[in-house]
Structure formats: C-alpha cells, structure tokens
Amino acid sequence: MDEANRSDPPKWIQQHAVYQDLMHLDVGDSAQVYAFFLVYMDLTEGEEIAAVVGVSCPELQAVLLEGREKEGEPVQMIYPLPSHRSIKHRELRSILDRGAPMLLCAVASDSSLVYQTV
Structure with missing residues (x-):
C-alpha cells in the first residue's frame, strides 16, 4: 500500500457506497x-463480524471498524x-482506551490480510 507503489483503487471500489462514505470522512490518508x-469487505463478505460500521478516529487520522463476532457479544x-x-504504543492505547477489545489487521500491498488480537 505504499503510496508511491500503489495506483488508485479500481473503479468498482471507488464507486462503492462505503468507499465513497469513507472519502467524505476526510481522513487524509488514502492508503x-x-x-x-x-x-x-473481508469481514462483511465472509460474515465473520456482524453489524460492521466505520468509526472516525481523529487522533490517529484513521478510520476504524466496529463490530461484533456474534450477536450479543x-x-x-x-x-x-x-x-x-x-x-x-500510544496509538494502540488510544484505541484500547475506548473500552473495547481490539483486532489489528495488517494489510499487505498484495491485499493479503493478517489479523491479530490485541
């Protein structure tokens, strides 16, 4: 996802309603x-996590996801x-201070995803 080595996302992604909503959050970091x-897409298509929503995190200039693995959890x-x-460490702490368990997902330049519970 290195900005210098990554072209713009495919047109279908740019036209997706969720992606367009994210662009309106003015995060400032397209990667x-x-x-x-x-x-x-991985979480919602695989139905790993229910009720996934985007949450702005201004202190990190990032967008986080919020969801539940199972209803009631x-x-x-x-x-x-x-x-x-x-x-x-302080960035991790700012997320953990929200009071919810955290799942870190590293996204490789080839779109591979690696999840780690923190």
Missing part, C-alpha cells in the same frame, strides 16, 4: 482508507493498518 475498505474495534506503516 488507510483503502486498507479499511479491504478489511470491511461485546463490540470489537478493528484497526486496518497498511503494512508499510508503523504503529506506536
């Missing part, structure tokens, strides 16, 4: 928005992170 979209925060970006 993170693209990572969010890939993770969103607590909400989880999912942080889609392009694999070329590093993350600092």
Whole structure:
C-alpha cells in the first residue's frame, strides 16, 4: 500500500457506497482508507463480524471498524493498518482506551490480510 507503489483503487471500489462514505470522512490518508475498505469487505463478505460500521478516529487520522463476532457479544474495534506503516504504543492505547477489545489487521500491498488480537 505504499503510496508511491500503489495506483488508485479500481473503479468498482471507488464507486462503492462505503468507499465513497469513507472519502467524505476526510481522513487524509488514502492508503488507510483503502486498507479499511479491504478489511470491511473481508469481514462483511465472509460474515465473520456482524453489524460492521466505520468509526472516525481523529487522533490517529484513521478510520476504524466496529463490530461484533456474534450477536450479543461485546463490540470489537478493528484497526486496518497498511503494512508499510508503523504503529506506536500510544496509538494502540488510544484505541484500547475506548473500552473495547481490539483486532489489528495488517494489510499487505498484495491485499493479503493478517489479523491479530490485541
């Protein structure tokens, strides 16, 4: 997802309603928005997590996902992170301080996804 090595997302992604909504959140990091979209599609298409919604995280200038693995279970925060970006302890803490368990998802340049519970 390195900005210099990644072209714009395919047209079908750019036209998707969820992607367009994300672009209106003015995150400022197109690589993170693209990572969010890939993770969103993986979770909703695979039906791994129910009721997935995007949540703005201004302190990280990022968009997080929020959802439940099963109905009635607590909400989880999912942080889609392009694999070329590093993350600092205080950034993780700002997400964990929201009071929900966190799932970190590293998104590789080939669109591979790796999930890690934090």
